[in-house]
Amino acid sequence: MRFEHFAINVPDVRAMSLWYVDHLGMKIVRSIEEPPHTKFLADETGRVIVELYSNTSVSAPYYPNIPPLNFHIAFVAEDARATQTRLEDAGASAFSDDTLADGTVLVMMRDPWGVPLQLCQRNRPF
Numbered sequence: 001m002r003f004e005h006f007a008i009n010v011p012d013v014r015a016m017s018l019w020y021v022d023h024l025g026m027k028i029v030r031s032i033e034e035p036p037h038t039k040f041l042a043d044e045t046g047r048v049i050v051e052l053y054s055n056t057s058v059s060a061p062y063y064p065n066i067p068p069l070n071f072h073i074a075f076v077a078e079d080a081r082a083t084q085t086r087l088e089d090a091g092a093s094a095f096s097d098d099t100l101a102d103g104t105v106l107v108m109m110r111d112p113w114g115v116p117l118q119l120c121q122r123n124r125p126f
Contacts, residue, residue, distance in 0.1 A: 008052060008053075008061075009054065010060055010063075010115070011060050013054040016112075016115075019091070023086070023087060023090045023092075025044055026043060027041065027042050036056070039051070039053070063116070064110065072116035072118045073116070073117050073118070074118040077120060077121050080107045083107075092112060093110050094109055095108040095110055100123075104124075
């Protein structure tokens with residue numbers, strides 16, 4: 001089996017997908033303009049895909065109430081704290097900042113819609 005994508009139902013897929021493109025370096029690789037306005041976003045490798053959509057037949061989770069340890073989207077960051085500052089300037093909010101014993105920095109944030117994001121500056125990358 002090969003991973004294809006991870007999907008989340010969000011309240012404003014159009015604005016959120018543009019924010020992910022502008023501030024997280026994602027690229028829209030497939031877009032469906034009719035409801036549920038699906039956007040498939042790829043990371044810079046083109047290997048990891050996140051599907052965002054606004055399906056009103058069910059309630060989108062209220063992401064600000066979901067603890068980041070239950071669910072988060074993680075991104076590699078060369079300088080996690082500088083990236084945190086840049087994302088805060090773009091409307092994200094800080095949640096936690098941890099440095100592990102090996103020097104790995106893990107910054108937990110929420111995007112402007114409350115979806116948990118993690119910035120990973122690993123001492124030993126995967």
